[in-house]
Structures are given as C-alpha cells and as structure tokens.
Amino acid sequence: MSNQLTVVKPRSWPGAAFWWRVLRWSALLAVLGWVHARYREPIELLAGWTPGLLASFLRNIVMGLVAIAVATALGTALGIVQCSPHRRRATVARQLTLLLRNAPWLVAVFYVMYLVPYEVKLFGQYVFLADWLKAAIGIGVPAAGYMSEIVRGGIRSIPLQQWEAANALGLDRRQILRRVVLPQALRSMTPPWMSLYCIVTLSTSLANILGVEELMTSISLRLAGETRPDLLLPAHAYTFIVFFVYIYPISRLSRRLEKKWSLKE
C-alpha cells in the first residue's frame, strides 16, 4: 500500500517495551551464566563432542528434507484429488488423508522400515536403501496427510469465479489448477508447509528408536560409553538446543510470512 499515513514519532526516552527487552536479555544471560558455572564440566565435555554430534545432526536435516519431499509430492496429489469433481475419487482421497493423519508416526516409520526391502530394482539396477532413507520416507508418508489438507485448503481459498473465468476461456481442469489456482494458492500454502517441515524435521529423532544413526542415537551411544547418569539431562538439553537453533528461525519466518500475506488483499 502506497497511501499509508506516515506517523512521525517524536523523539523521546525509550518506552516500557525497551526496558522489558533489556530485562529479558539480562535474565537470559544471568541464567546462562549460572548454568555455565554450575555445569562447567559437562558443558566442556559436550563441547568436545560437538563436531561428531553436528555431523549426525546433518543426517537429521537430510532425513527432514527427504521426508518433506515425500510428504509434498504425495500430499499434493492427494489434496488435488480431494477437490476432484469425481465424487468417488474425492472420497477415496479424503479417507486416505484421514487415515494418514490419524496414523501414529512411529508406527508408520516402523511399517515402512520393515515392509520396504533394503534394496530395490530401479531402472534395471539394484539400489541400496539405507535405514535412514527408509525412516525418512516413513515419516514423510503420514506427513502427506497433513500436506493433503494444506493443499485442499489452498485450492478452496481461491474464489470459484477464477475457475469460471478460466473455464470460459477453454482451459481444462488440469490447466486451471496448474496455471490459475495453484500459483495463487501458493501464498496461503507456504506458511503451513514450512510449519510441516519443522514438525517433520523434529520427528526425525524418532528414527533413533529404530536404530538409525542420527543426533539422538549419537548422543545415546556416547552417554553409554561414559556411564555418567549426571550427564543425562545436560546431554538432552543439548539435543533440544541444537534442534531449536535450526527450527526456530524457520518457524519465525513462517509466522512472518503468514502475517504479511494475510494483511494484503
């Protein structure tokens, strides 16, 4: 909007909001200082493990990317069919979506891990499927249920007049989805899609239960070698912080986009 009023604020002493911010940051620093003093030895130990731990966290990130790719591809297809004018196809897609949304993720991962063979024949060649890859696909499958709902909501958010105008120009359903409806729905779909990515990435730590080597597994292995119960809480706090540092900016960006795009139009 170009015709917004520009409000010129008079220069003054910082307001209450500023002092609150100072207070919050000081409190945070104080807590960090206390934690550091109190747990100096475990923190130094964990810091020494950091290169190895971050390498296994890379596995979590890659698994998250594979999972969101699977969820996006499968979920977009399901979401589009949910909006199909063929009553029966739409019903099947809706029920499949419901099933996926209600499947416990760990169970889904378990099924994919045990049902998918460790190697598949692809273009005449045997391709080895690593455990982590199967686990990532297993997380992506139930997440596709959520993606399906995101896509359905996005398609529904575009006014019917857009369909009519495109229909009147001779475009068929596929062309309308591709050229008119989905490009416009992208805006409303992106923030929830980013949230789904965050959830999917967080869920990759589930794979540790099934023996995939990722951050959680890596920590557990190292802890097992130390026989030090006092390390248990700091080590898991460390895992929490690593995930948080990665996820939080994405989550913030998603919130910001949502706000920005809902204000327009």
Added chain:
Amino acid sequence: MSASPTDQRQIVIRDLVKSYGSHTVLNGVSLDVRQSEIACLIGPSGSGKSTLLRTINALADVDSGTIDVCGIRVTDRDPDLLTLRRQVGMIFQSYNLFPHLSVLDNITLAPLTVLKEERGPAEERARALLDKVKLTGKEAAFPGQLSGGQQQRVAIARSLAMRPRVMMFDEVTAALDPETVKEVLTTIRDVAASGVTCLIVTHEMRFAREIADVVHFTDGGRIVESGTPEQIFTAPRDSRTRAFLERVL
C-alpha cells in the same frame, strides 16, 4: 448497430428449464440469436438473465430443453466443451482477471495453453488487442493496479484473444463507477461493430436501445417480449414490460 445480422441462427434455445431446488430460475426459455446480431437481455433482477448466459457456455447445467451454439448441442450429456468455449467468450460482472498474472499474461494464457500458439505471435496479438481496448502500455501492469473499467477492458481483450464468434456480456458495467461505465460501453460497441455475435445482459437501457438489433425482456424465468429496441422502448406490448420500463427509465 451491428454489421448487419445474417439469417443464419448461431444460438438456438428451446424450452429451457432450470431450477435450484424448488426455485425455478428458467421456466421454458426459447431464444434465437442470428450471426452478427446484437441481442440485449433486459429485465428485473432475478429474472434469470445471468443464468441463461451461464447455461449457454455450459457453466451451469439445465434440467430440460435444448441449446445449440454454432452447431454444438450444449445440452448433450458430454458436449465438446473445448470447441464450445473457443467459440463463445464471456465477460463477467466482477471481471475475474487472474490477479497473479500481468495484463499481457492474462491475455496470452488461453492462446498459449489452450490453442498452443507460439509465444511471439500470441504476445503480438495481445498487444494489438490492448491497443483496441485503449490500454496501450499497460502490458506489465497487474490487475490490482488497474481501475475497474480498465480491468473490464482487459477482460474483454482476454476473451477476444480466443477469436470467439459469440461474446456474452453479463452485466459488465454493474460494478463500475459511473465515470468508467462509458469507456467499457465504447469497447463493447467496437466489439459489436466487428461482426461478432453479441448477447448482452444489461441494466443500461440507453445503451441497449442504441446498440441492440433485438431486445428481449425477461421476467420470472421467461422471455416475455422480444422486438426491435424501437418497439420495446416506445411501444411495449406486455404490461410487465411497460411496468419495468416505467420503473427504470
């Protein structure tokens, strides 16, 4: 006035009935539109004018009756929608431009995706059409940056890009500011003069009187009276036509 209508009938509608639940919107409409004819539909709101247009290019289905457009039986179970919609253009009250596409892309979308034209010639033609609707230089603008009248003229150019033989206008000036109505009516006048068959639903009585070859007055889902503008506006035969014209003129 149009470029002299021929005797060939381009739209033939017989005994059309359509209802939404218990509400009958079209109650036995029969209508002929000849090639190159300018036909105006007038009548009170809710008399079924817009629904009639929407049935003609199969945006709405019907309960019974037949519609033939350029030799296509629209009321068949599985009509050739692509051919139908290539021949029949439609302009809506709310413009319905694609907000995510530039003016130029709005106009070239259908020629590129439906007619599989090359981008170069399609864009050249889109520019020519923009000249025709007096929007030269607005190629890169987005619909949200244009006034209502300008958007409606882009919609007309977008429809003309498919080279339709019939154009349908559904109360296209109803949502416009009074000062922009004129520019849109001028554009419709140019389209009509080019020999395209026009079916116009309008509340602009002076415009209808000036441009139409035939005026149809609709009420209660029927065509009550048809005639030349001269006859309808100066000597209406039906009491309902008279009552309506007294209210709006």
